[in-house]
Amino acid sequence: MNAVPRQKLVVIGNGMAGMRTVEELLAIAPARYDITVFGAEPHPNYNRIMLSSVLAGEKEIDDIVINPLAWYDDNNITLHAGNPVLSIDPAARTVTAASGLVTPYDRLLLATGSKPLAPPIPGLDLPGTCAFRDIADVDKMIAAAGAKTRAVVIGGGLLGLEAAWGLRRRGMQVAVVHLMSTLMERQLDVEAGGLLQKDLTERGLHFFTGGQTEEIEGAGHVEQVRLADGRVIPADLVVLAIGIRPNIDLARKAGLEVNRGIVVGDDMRASDPAIYGVGECVEHRGQVFGLVAPIWEQAKVCAASLAGRDDSVYVTPALSTRLKITGIDVFSAGQLAAQDEADQELVYRDSARGIYKKLVLRDDKVVGAVMYGDVADGAWYFQLMREKADVATIRDRMIFGRAYADVSARGKGVDVAAMADDTQVCGCNGVSKGTIVKAITEKGLTSLDEVKAHTKAGSSCGQCSPVVQAILAHVTGEAVEAKAAGLCGCADLSHDEVRHAIVAQGLKSMEAVRQSLGWRSKDGCAKCRPALNYYLLCAWPAEYVDHGQSRFINERVHANIQKDGTYSVVPRMWGGVTTPAELRAIADVADKHKIPTVKVTGGQRIDLLGVRKEQLPAVWADLNKAGMVSGHAYAKGLRTVKTCVGSEWCRFGTQDSTGLGIRLEKLMWGSWTPHKVKLAVSGCPRNCAEATIKDIGIICVEAGYDIVVGGNGGIELRGTDPLCRVATEDEVLEYAGAFLQIYREEARYLERTAPWVERIGVDAIRKRIVDDEAGRRAAFARFIHSQKYAQIDPWAERVQGIDAHEFKSLAEVE
Amino acid sequence: MTMQDWIRIGLLADIPRLGARTVETSQGQVAVFRTSDDEVFALFNRCPHKGGPLSEGIVSGKVVVCPLHNWTIDLATGEATAPDEGCTRPVAARIADGQVWLELKAGLKVAHG
Numbered sequence: 051m052n053a054v055p056r057q058k059l060v061v062i063g064n065g066m067a068g069m070r071t072v073e074e075l076l077a078i079a080p081a082r083y084d085i086t087v088f089g090a091e092p093h094p095n096y097n098r099i100m101l102s103s104v105l106a107g108e109k110e111i112d113d114i115v116i117n118p119l120a121w122y123d124d125n126n127i128t129l130h131a132g133n134p135v136l137s138i139d140p141a142a143r144t145v146t147a148a149s150g151l152v153t154p155y156d157r158l159l160l161a162t163g164s165k166p167l168a169p170p171i172p173g174l175d176l177p178g179t180c181a182f183r184d185i186a187d188v189d190k191m192i193a194a195a196g197a198k199t200r201a202v203v204i205g206g207g208l209l210g211l212e213a214a215w216g217l218r219r220r221g222m223q224v225a226v227v228h229l230m231s232t233l234m235e236r237q238l239d240v241e242a243g244g245l246l247q248k249d250l251t252e253r254g255l256h257f258f259t260g261g262q263t264e265e266i267e268g269a270g271h272v273e274q275v276r277l278a279d280g281r282v283i284p285a286d287l288v289v290l291a292i293g294i295r296p297n298i299d300l301a302r303k304a305g306l307e308v309n310r311g312i313v314v315g316d317d318m319r320a321s322d323p324a325i326y327g328v329g330e331c332v333e334h335r336g337q338v339f340g341l342v343a344p345i346w347e348q349a350k351v352c353a354a355s356l357a358g359r360d361d362s363v364y365v366t367p368a369l370s371t372r373l374k375i376t377g378i379d380v381f382s383a384g385q386l387a388a389q390d391e392a393d394q395e396l397v398y399r400d401s402a403r404g405i406y407k408k409l410v411l412r413d414d415k416v417v418g419a420v421m422y423g424d425v426a427d428g429a430w431y432f433q434l435m436r437e438k439a440d441v442a443t444i445r446d447r448m449i450f451g452r453a454y455a456d457v458s459a460r461g462k463g464v465d466v467a468a469m470a471d472d473t474q475v476c477g478c479n480g481v482s483k484g485t486i487v488k489a490i491t492e493k494g495l496t497s498l499d500e501v502k503a504h505t506k507a508g509s510s511c512g513q514c515s516p517v518v519q520a521i522l523a524h525v526t527g528e529a530v531e532a533k534a535a536g537l538c539g540c541a542d543l544s545h546d547e548v549r550h551a552i553v554a555q556g557l558k559s560m561e562a563v564r565q566s567l568g569w570r571s572k573d574g575c576a577k578c579r580p581a582l583n584y585y586l587l588c589a590w591p592a593e594y595v596d597h598g599q600s601r602f603i604n605e606r607v608h609a610n611i612q613k614d615g616t617y618s619v620v621p622r623m624w625g626g627v628t629t630p631a632e633l634r635a636i637a638d639v640a641d642k643h644k645i646p647t648v649k650v651t652g653g654q655r656i657d658l659l660g661v662r663k664e665q666l667p668a669v670w671a672d673l674n675k676a677g678m679v680s681g682h683a684y685a686k687g688l689r690t691v692k693t694c695v696g697s698e699w700c701r702f703g704t705q706d707s708t709g710l711g712i713r714l715e716k717l718m719w720g721s722w723t724p725h726k727v728k729l730a731v732s733g734c735p736r737n738c739a740e741a742t743i744k745d746i747g748i749i750c751v752e753a754g755y756d757i758v759v760g761g762n763g764g765i766e767l768r769g770t771d772p773l774c775r776v777a778t779e780d781e782v783l784e785y786a787g788a789f790l791q792i793y794r795e796e797a798r799y800l801e802r803t804a805p806w807v808e809r810i811g812v813d814a815i816r817k818r819i820v821d822d823e824a825g826r827r828a829a830f831a832r833f834i835h836s837q838k839y840a841q842i843d844p845w846a847e848r849v850q851g852i853d854a855h856e857f858k859s860l861a862e863v864e
Numbered sequence: 865m866t867m868q869d870w871i872r873i874g875l876l877a878d879i880p881r882l883g884a885r886t887v888e889t890s891q892g893q894v895a896v897f898r899t900s901d902d903e904v905f906a907l908f909n910r911c912p913h914k915g916g917p918l919s920e921g922i923v924s925g926k927v928v929v930c931p932l933h934n935w936t937i938d939l940a941t942g943e944a945t946a947p948d949e950g951c952t953r954p955v956a957a958r959i960a961d962g963q964v965w966l967e968l969k970a971g972l973k974v975a976h977g
């Protein structure tokens with residue numbers, strides 16, 4: 051075989067469109083070109099979409115790199131990063147870079163993206179202003195958030211709101227100036243825009259709608275933003291995010307045909323047939339682009355074209371939009387409203403829950419959808435829209451979602467089993483369910499990361515990850531489902547089935563459970579009784595009467611049994627803080643009752659060991675008198691909340707970790723849980739309270755609080771998974787409380803948070819607690835409700851005579 | 865051999881269903897169990913394994929599970945359930961007119977608690 055000489059391909063722009071085209075090209079024609087890439091930014095190719103998550107502190111730059119430097123090496127690509135191209139000579143077929151390097155090409159690909167729109171506002175060049183486009187901008191914003199307090203974001207569209215939210219998460223006071231009267235007016239109708247504004251206002255953003263920026267003022271640095279109507283907003287940082295325009299400077303100078311963007315044909319070729327264009331810099335049939343979904347299509351077509359295939363034609367797909375603000379669900383696609391009499395609108399509104407959905411129909415076909423608060427069915431509506439499906443038969447139900455409209459689709463959420471193979475799961479990358487299933491079965495994939503790597507589903511904006519995960523579970527999960535943990539030998543049911551039946555069938559006593567669910571033994575056994583007792587208590591906190599005889603001795607008598615049959619007594623020491631008076635009282639109790647051992651526990655409190663059972667009520671009475679209550683050192687419940695000294699004393703402390711630990715302990719004490727629960731709060735990332743091996747850990751940072759979950763320092767060491775970062779103590783309480791409640795409601799008895807998180811995956815938990823604000827609030831409310839019945843000091847009750855029979859023998863016989 | 869006698873130790877109602885109470889005797893502590901069918905059984909309150917207090921275990925059917933290391937002991941015979949081996953001494957027990965009686969050495973000092 052004679053070697054075909056390779057042609058030279060030069061790519062200008064090391065961004066998302068350019069490198070996706072190169073990836074596509076390598077896949078279909080790996081030997082055709084020697085590839086050289088010029089990038090203005092000094093970084094390898096990264097996921098620009100995720101800059102929002104980096105700004106919000108949810109991801110690090112390292113997490114968003116798409117192609118690391120090794121990828122360029124592996125594919126023999128010459129990368130000139132940080133070396134922008136300054137000119138193109140189409141006649142000589144060369145490009146000249148800032149470094150002076152002149153590089154010849156046979157084919158040239160323009161992928162220069164776009165530039166932030168910068169209107170002629172005076173003061174825009176003052177230090178303290180930036181756009182939101184690249185890593186350099188994000189670095190500036192993060193630096194400002196660390197040092198300054200007030201930010202103004204100009205622009206209330208997708209980008210502006212994501213910037214505003216990220217800065218808010220980093221602790222800044224943020225005002226958004228928006229020219230229009232409602233937010234995201236290009237993606238949302240007035241109603242949804244209003245709900246969005248309300249939610250974001252509740253989260254601490256301030257809005258100046260109908261606000262035209264007249265001038266950015268300051269002496270040497272921005273100080274304030276003045277609006278045309280005279281309003282003045284103080285600012286240490288101004289972020290401009292009013293839109294983008296295609297970056298066409300090079301192309302124009304080179305004499306290529308440009309309009310708003312570089313004009314390309316259906317084969318992605320520019321007016322010079324040796325030059326191609328993809329991404330935000332191009333204009334195709336009068337349209338320019340600002341989202342990745344159409345750009346991925348362009349990359350495919352462009353790669354085919356570069357590979358010498360002429361049968362590939364680019365058609366702009368229907369587009370949908372989502373907002374990447376954690377916990378705020380927005381979806382929109384197509385028309386936002388009826389445009390004439392032929393269009394009809396279906397509207398669903400639940401103002402109490404902040405849910406709004408609108409479908410626009412024309413000739414019994416979906417032509418638009420706007421959703422707020424509950425976007426679970428967005429993908430389905432979008433699919434109906436793209437397929438131009440006739441919806442006449444489901445029209446009366448479809449606004450309630452697929453589960454109601456489609457009788458074959460049962461259950462809540464996304465029913466992946468019922469999902470058609472051609473349903474698009476990942477909108478950014480155009481990956482269908484069928485493609486995902488095929489990759490999983492053919493390549494034997496077992497993790498979300500593998501599926502992402504092989505299919506690209508979930509690798510851009512990440513919103514579809516839960517669905518991808520569900521498909522993975524569905525395809526690989528049969529075996530896992532079958533061996534779900536059984537409760538005990540008394541019945542054939544799994545823990546999950548029993549829990550479900552208790553709630554679904556309204557079973558409120560152990561007898562009812564055993565009768566309805568076919569127990570083979572009348573009393574149950576030592577395994578199932580504690581589990582049932584817990585499940586009932588958790589399901590019916592106000593009604594169920596605890597059954598002491600179904601509890602392990604420690605929980606029945608509220609002390610830990612020791613090897614010699616004596617007990618230990620551990621009073622609560624809130625957040626590990628004590629006082630001279632408490633210590634004196636403990637010393638007096640030890641002396642008075644002749645308690646043989648006093649020990650500091652591993653949980654930052656004091657243990658009185660070797661107390662005889664009949665002594666317990668008197669010991670407790672004395673501790674109660676000194677203001678101390680049970681530390682539940684014996685409970686499948688909240689044990690300790692360890693803390694460090696934090697900002698109160700420590701030279702590194704960023705927040706009041708001790709105070710927060712005490713608040714958490716006061717919130718959670720007394721709760722019964724599937725297994726014991728331990729917390730810790732550290733005042734800074736040095737983490738002296740060892741928060742990263744706790745069921746719930748809080749690590750204070752300058753900008754707020756990192757919540758981590760699912761750690762365990764016990765038999766099998768497991769470090770926590772990060773849940774999220776929040777800005778205030780109140781949020782910590784809400785998130786941690788919601789986490790605890792979901793654990794209480796869904797984990798199996800005797801399953802600690804570590805194996806539970808491992809089993810269901812932290813992504814699933816994050817989705818429920820971080821992304822779903824309404825769900826989180828509701829879980830937290832259920833926790834607070836159940837705590838009303840749980841926060842009663844069991845020692846005080848027993849001092850007053852409850853369960854007196856436990857502490858006395860029935861008789862003495864000589 | 866000492867004389868055995870039926871001794872009244874208290875009311876059935878003083879023992880919780882699926883629970884136990886203890887009785888101090890000169891030979892050691894006795895655990896008196898009450899099943900869900902209101903049968904009573906008595907065993908010396910020392911697990912055949914390492915002497916755990918069986919009165920603190922969870923009762924179901926006619927067995928109790930020791931609180932220290934989960935051995936399952938038959939209430940009627942005091943035998944540990946396989947695979948564990950060992951036996952704790954049973955004490956004959958019966959109910960008459962709502963009163964619980966144990967067959968023990970004579971002499972009742974204190975009743976009820």
Ligand code: SRM
Nearest residue numbers: 610618650651652653654655683689762763764765766802
């Ligand atoms: C008293 C204490 C040891 C001490 O003297 O410091 C202790 C004592 C016991 N631990 Fe612990 N643990 C104590 C701190 C810990 C810690 C350290 C911590 O909390 O920071 C751990 C590792 C952290 C963790 O839980 O992830 C710890 C991991 C365990 C485990 C393993 C749990 C696991 O999930 O793997 C067990 C066994 C179990 O629960 O099944 C256990 C069980 C026990 C038991 C209940 C064993 C038993 O069944 O008798 C001990 C009860 C003694 C008693 O009567 O007080 N203990 N135990 C500590 C009491 C803390 C407190 O103030 O409440």
Ligand SMILES: Cc1cc2nc3c(=O)[nH]c(=O)nc-3n(C[C@H](O)[C@H](O)[C@H](O)COP(=O)(O)OP(=O)(O)OC[C@H]3O[C@@H](n4cnc5c(N)ncnc54)[C@H](O)[C@@H]3O)c2cc1C
Nearest residue numbers: 063065066067089090098134135162163329330340341342
């Ligand atoms: C914060 C943010 C959030 C976003 N969120 C979403 C979202 O949720 N969903 C979505 O679909 N889209 C989103 N987008 C849009 C998406 O990122 C873009 O559509 C996509 O990156 C466009 O790809 P591109 O390659 O055309 O441009 P870019 O990714 O910008 O790449 C262009 C590259 O070319 C370089 N370049 C320019 N001129 C030269 C030159 N002369 N020489 C060398 N290099 C040059 C630039 O430095 C840049 O690195 C978001 C964008 C931002 C900024």
Ligand code: SF4
Nearest residue numbers: 612613651652764765
């Ligand atoms: S490590 Fe914990 S469980 Fe083990 S002996 Fe010490 S206190 Fe007991």
Ligand code: FES
Nearest residue numbers: 911914916930933
């Ligand atoms: S002492 Fe009873 S099981 Fe060990």
